[in-house]
């Protein structure tokens with residue numbers, strides 16, 4: 514794996530992974546940490562009613578696990594989280610350890626990364642008493658209703674949609690594939706993503722979702738929120 518990738522320092526001092534064969538990075542080069550914090554925590558986890566105790570999160574693209582670690586960092590003491598992450602091409606532990614070594618400011622919960630990446634696939638793993646984690650080792654396209662039943666009746670509160678950019682992986686942004694994820698949302702659920710592409714937003718609208726454009730992370734004008742209600 515290590516010969517197919519490079520670690521790049523982003524503008525906020527955190528790192529990202531550059532995939533040579535795709536000419537694509539896992540995060541914004543303007544700041545991996547800042548992007549994750551802005552898109553998935555401030556405009557995701559923190560947009561949920563803060564009195565809600567049980568929160569179900571579905572992530573598309575586990576990658577380095579940065580979004581999961583920051584979710585653990587920013588969850589409140591009374592909250593319990595079920596976090597399912599879809600990742601057909603998991604990075605190995607050596608690569609992930611190397612990735613976090615390059616960080617100038619680590620998420621507080623970074624020591625949990627080995628538990629996350631080594632957890633048993635396709636089932637809930639208790640990472641700590643308030644954080645359950647399930648790594649779905651398959652493509653979003655292959656997820657079934659049976660997989661979503663793992664969330665129980667409450668279904669999904671937030672989707673962190675963190676696929677590679679539409680120019681690099683167009684198949685992740687078409688209506689059929691987005692519906693694979695958004696069908697799991699409950700009535701108050703929403704999707705958050707760094708992507709603000711026009712066609713993607715039209716695809717979300719065609720699925721009956723209400724779009725809200727909000728200010729993007731460092732160096733980006735806009736990002737997208739899409740609400741079920």
Ligand SMILES: C[S@@+](CC[C@H](N)C(=O)[O-])C[C@H]1O[C@@H](n2cnc3c(N)ncnc32)[C@H](O)[C@@H]1O
Nearest residue numbers: 539574575576577578579602652653675676677
């Ligand atoms: C932008 S990167 C993920 C960033 C990740 N959240 C992080 O913080 O490192 C996109 C991720 O989507 C994964 N991916 C690729 N094809 C996928 C598919 N069909 N379904 C779900 N995830 C996919 C990639 O392997 C990669 O880890």
